[in-house]
C-alpha cells in the first residue's frame with residue numbers, strides 16, 4: 341500500500357493488538373542479542389525483532405510487550421514491526437551496519453509520532469540521545485508525549501530544511517537517520533550533516549523512489565540520489581531495498597567526511 345509522500349498522514353493500520361496473552365509457562369521463550377548491539381530477537385511461538393523497553397509497562401504505539409526472566413531478573417522487550425518501521429525492515433533485510441548503538445547521539449529527521457524513534461531510544465539507552473525533528477504539528481504532539489516518558493528523546497518541532505533554526509538545541513551527533521519522504525531529502529540531509537554530523541559520523545537514509553521522481557525507475561532514482569549524496573561529502577557504503585516490507589524503497593548507509601585510516 342502506498343502511503344504517499346510527506347505532506348499527508350503517516351499513520352497506517354499497523355499491527356493488530358494481541359488480545360490473548362501468552363499463558364505463563366505455555367512455551368519456552370527467550371531473547372537473544374542481535375548482531376546489532378541494542379537490538380534483540382525474541383524466540384517464542386513466533387520470532388520477533390525486539391528492543392529492551394526503556395519504560396517497562398508502557399507501549400508506545402500499541403506494540404506487543406514480552407517479558408522474559410534472565411538470571412532471576414525480569415526484562416521487558418517491545419516488538420518491532422518491520423511493516424511500520426524502515427529501520428526494522430532494513431535490519432531484517434540484513435543491513436550490514438546501523439551505526440546506532442548504546443550511547444549514540446542520533447539526529448532523526450522525519451520523526452512522525454515517534455514509532456521508530458522510540459526503538460532508537462531503547463537501543464541507545466539512558467546514556468544516548470536522539471534529537472527527533474518533525475514539522476507536522478499533529479505528529480509532533482504525539483512525539484512530545486513519547487518524549488515526556490523517555491528522557492533520551494529531544495523533540496524538535498521544526499522544518500528539517502532549516503537546521504539553523506534549531507542549532508541551539510542540538511549538539512554534534514554520531515549518526516543522522518532520515519525518513520522525511522521529500523523530493524529534496526538528499527539536500528535536507530546534507531544541510532543537517534554539515535551543521536551537526538561529526539567527521540567520520542554516519543548516515544542512514546530511507547529513499548522512497550516515487551516521492552523523488554514518479555516517472556523514473558526506482559533504480560534510476562536511487563542511483564541519482566547516491567550521486568547527490570557523494571557531491572555533499574556523504575559517502576554511501578551500502579544500499580539495500582526494503583522488500584518485502586516496503587515497495588520501491590531503499591536504505592542507503594554511509595559515512596560523512598571519512599577520517600583518515602589509522603595505521
Ligand SMILES: C[S@@+](CC[C@H](N)C(=O)[O-])C[C@H]1O[C@@H](n2cnc3c(N)ncnc32)[C@H](O)[C@@H]1O
Pocket residue numbers: 346347350424425426449450451452453454455456457473474475476479498499500501519520521522
Ligand atoms: C515517512 S514519515 C516518517 C515515519 C517515521 N520515520 C517512523 O518510522 O515512525 C515522514 C515524516 O517526515 C515528516 N517531514 C517531512 N518533511 C519534513 C521536514 N522538512 N521537516 C520535518 N519533518 C518533515 C513528515 O511530517 C512525516 O511525519
